[in-house]
Amino acid sequence: MSTFGLPPEMRINLERTRLLLCDDNEQALSVESAMFRGFGMHRQYKASSAKEAMDIIKSREVDLIVMDCGMPDMDGYDFVKWLRTQGPGDAAYIPAILMTGHAARSLVEKSRDCGANFVISKPFTPQVLLQRVYWVAKDERQFVRTAGYVGPDRRVRNLGPPPGMRGRRSTDLSLKVGAAKDPNMEQFEIDSMFKPQKVIL
Amino acid sequence: MSDPNLFKVTSRLSEQVDRPGGMTAQIAMQRVNHEMSAEEHRSREAVGESLTLLETLCREQTGGMDAVYDAATAVIDVAGLFDERVLCDAAYSLCELTDRLRTQDKVDWSAVAVHVEALRLIYSVDPRNAAQFRPVVDGLWKVTDKYKEPSEEAPAAE
Numbered sequence: 363m364s365t366f367g368l369p370p371e372m373r374i375n376l377e378r379t380r381l382l383l384c385d386d387n388e389q390a391l392s393v394e395s396a397m398f399r400g401f402g403m404h405r406q407y408k409a410s411s412a413k414e415a416m417d418i419i420k421s422r423e424v425d426l427i428v429m430d431c432g433m434p435d436m437d438g439y440d441f442v443k444w445l446r447t448q449g450p451g452d453a454a455y456i457p458a459i460l461m462t463g464h465a466a467r468s469l470v471e472k473s474r475d476c477g478a479n480f481v482i483s484k485p486f487t488p489q490v491l492l493q494r495v496y497w498v499a500k501d502e503r504q505f506v507r508t509a510g511y512v513g514p515d516r517r518v519r520n521l522g523p524p525p526g527m528r529g530r531r532s533t534d535l536s537l538k539v540g541a542a543k544d545p546n547m548e549q550f551e552i553d554s555m556f557k558p559q560k561v562i563l
Numbered sequence: 564m565s566d567p568n569l570f571k572v573t574s575r576l577s578e579q580v581d582r583p584g585g586m587t588a589q590i591a592m593q594r595v596n597h598e599m600s601a602e603e604h605r606s607r608e609a610v611g612e613s614l615t616l617l618e619t620l621c622r623e624q625t626g627g628m629d630a631v632y633d634a635a636t637a638v639i640d641v642a643g644l645f646d647e648r649v650l651c652d653a654a655y656s657l658c659e660l661t662d663r664l665r666t667q668d669k670v671d672w673s674a675v676a677v678h679v680e681a682l683r684l685i686y687s688v689d690p691r692n693a694a695q696f697r698p699v700v701d702g703l704w705k706v707t708d709k710y711k712e713p714s715e716e717a718p719a720a721e
Contacts, residue, residue, distance in 0.1 A: 368588040375585025379576060389609040390640040393602045397644070400595030402586055425575045432636055455572040463639030463651075464658035466632075467666055484643025485651045488595040492588060499580040507568040515569065 367493025374496060376403045378425075382418055384409040384438070385430040385461075394428065394461075397488050401495070412436035412444075419445065419453050426495065431462040431473070431481070438462075439472040446477035446512035454512070455505060457498040461486075477513025599645070606641050610650075613637040614686055617657075617679045624672050631675055632661040638682065649693035649700060650685045653678065656703040663710040674706050 368374070381403045385391040388410065395406055407422060409415040412433055418424065427445070431438040438460045446454055460481045465473065473481055479498045482491065503514040586594075616634045620626045638654040657678040664671060681703055685696045 370589035372588050373585050374580050375582045377585060378579050387637060387640045389606055390644060393606055393644045396598035396602050397595055400598040401591050457574050457576055463636045463643060464655055466662050484639050485646045485648050487646045488592060492591060499576045504569045505572045
């Protein structure tokens with residue numbers, strides 16, 4: 363197994379990316395800044411509170427936001443919710459990654475509903491963080507705006523229960539494959555399903 | 564209720580990552596290791612300061628569970644960036660304990676003290692040798708799980 367979140371030879375260019383980093387823990391902010399410098403992101407705005415981050419968003423162009431969830435006054439969840447619903451212009455759609463240490467009970471719903479692209483749990487490795495940045499960049503989910511939620515589409519494909527688990531939904535299919543009802547397909551029938559056909563309109 | 568409005572957003576980040584230049588993930592990690600090594604000493608001191616605060620809170624039994632929770636999250640905030648899993652698991656157990664206690668409007672300083680002593684013990688060794696304390700962390704979770712709420716119990720098998 364690779365020790366890298368991304369394949370080691372994969373190229374990623376973050377030289378021009380303007381990063382807004384926000385953490386009320388001074389040392390954590392310093393380490394996070396060092397981590398992103400290592401990724402090649404030297405254009406960083408640093409904020410120690412959500413209020414400072416709001417001021418930066420209103421006055422600067424930012425391409426990526428990485429923020430700690432747990433902060434006094436206004437936490438990361440409320441900041442992203444503000445950004446998505448009241449952020450100025452296109453800033454409302456800036457990709458946002460939240461970092462959390464512990465998921466307190468009172469914040470579980472806020473985490474789900476705030477509109478962040480990702481919530482990443484500490485501890486994590488720099489490899490994982492770089493991978494999440496890449497995933498966010500390549501995120502093709504549409505944005506959704508409803509009365510109660512603005513953010514990336516949270517709907518996911520239902521791939522059924524995990525292996526070995528019974529599904530909880532009435533629509534979950536059985537894991538057992540039953541006996542075949544029809545004879546096996548001929549090879550030409552299988553091939554014809556993949557072969558492009560000329561269509562005369 | 565109004566229908567959801569779905570729309571496509573193309574971020575500048577998505578255009579930037581694929582531009583020519585940049586670096587490989589491997590080189591990025593080498594650079595990160597170099598950058599972070601300069602932060603390691605100060606970070607370890609910061610974690611130590613959080614542990615000292617936790618010890619003071621335990622000794623004086625002041626500040627309540629909220630203050631303990633905040634100090635425990637400060638441990639994860641910094642140690643979590645260095646992937647110190649055993650220390651973070653112990654701090655996470657303390658966060659979970661204090662979160663459960665405050666949700667249930669309870670206080671248990673002896674359970675908190677056991678966590679803080681274990682955190683200091685794990686912190687005292689080189690992080691590369693912290694795995695030996697995994698059974699200690701398992702024990703901390705048993706203490707924390709004494710305050711598990713009925714709704715958190717696993718549903719009975721059908």
